[in-house]
Amino acid sequence: MFRRQFFFIFLLLVLVSCQNNTSTTESANSSVVKEGASKKSLQSDPVYTKGLGLVAKSDCLTCHKIDDKLIGPSYKEIAVKYADAPNDVITALAKKIINGSVGNWGNVPMTPHPSISQDDAETMVRYILTLNK
Ligand code: HEC
Incomplete structure (x- = not known):
């Protein structure tokens, strides 16, 4: 029983750390989009x-x-x-x-x-x- 709870906590930690990862890649992506925007402004x-x-x-x-x-x-x-x-x-x-x-x-x-x-x-x-x- 105790081992199962431990396993769930472990799973939860993995999930939380995965979510953190996706949010950092998202913010990295949005800065790439911003850099692209200044080039786009010349084209527009x-x-x-x-x-x-x-x-x-x-x-x-x-x-x-x-x-x-x-x-x-x-x-x-x-x-x-x-x-x-x-x-x-x-x-x-x-x-x-x-x-x-x-x-x-x-x-x-x-x-x-x-x-x-x-x-x-x-x-x-x-x-x-x-x-x-
Ligand atoms: C037959 C070749 C040729 C073609 C075609 C040509 N150019 Fe030129 N262009 C030159 C040369 C050679 C110079 C440098 C002239 C000089 O020393 O005064 C020049 C200079 C220029 C300059 C700078 C002028 C100055 O006084 O500093 C501009 C601006 C320019 N060209 C724009 C254009 C545009 C726009 C077109 C198309 C409509 C065009 N050229 C077509 C050969 C050409």
């Missing part, structure tokens, strides 16, 4: 998603990569050079996408993109500048 930023879509639809990625120099500078380099750029710089960079550009990064020219609107070009620039992270 409409400028980021719209700019990314416009860049992907155009020919930009034949000359630019996000992390490495290709024919043009990497988008990260551009984002670092123009970090916290005021609106008039963004306007000017958008005009360079439309009219073409040479001499700021070297002697290789960026071809003009006359069919892109000023608005869309500014959204592309704002998207590129979010990559400074």
Whole structure:
């Protein structure tokens, strides 16, 4: 009889310690979710998603990569050079996408993109500048 009671107490202890385990893994999981949320906030930023879509639809990625120099500078380099750029710089960079550009990064020219609107070009620039992270 005494042995049975002992066994139940033992079982109870095992159960309680298991419950503790699940609650610690749960809180560990929720901190992982929180870390993921800051990355998600960039992806839910409409400028980021719209700019990314416009860049992907155009020919930009034949000359630019996000992390490495290709024919043009990497988008990260551009984002670092123009970090916290005021609106008039963004306007000017958008005009360079439309009219073409040479001499700021070297002697290789960026071809003009006359069919892109000023608005869309500014959204592309704002998207590129979010990559400074
Ligand atoms: C034919 C290759 C090519 C294509 C296509 C191209 N680029 Fe470029 N891009 C370049 C080069 C080369 C430079 C550096 C120009 C310079 O030195 O002034 C550049 C520079 C830039 C800059 C920085 C300008 C500055 O004055 O610092 C931005 C922003 C940019 N490109 C965005 C874009 C976007 C957005 C697209 C797509 C619509 C695009 N590029 C398409 C080659 C290209």
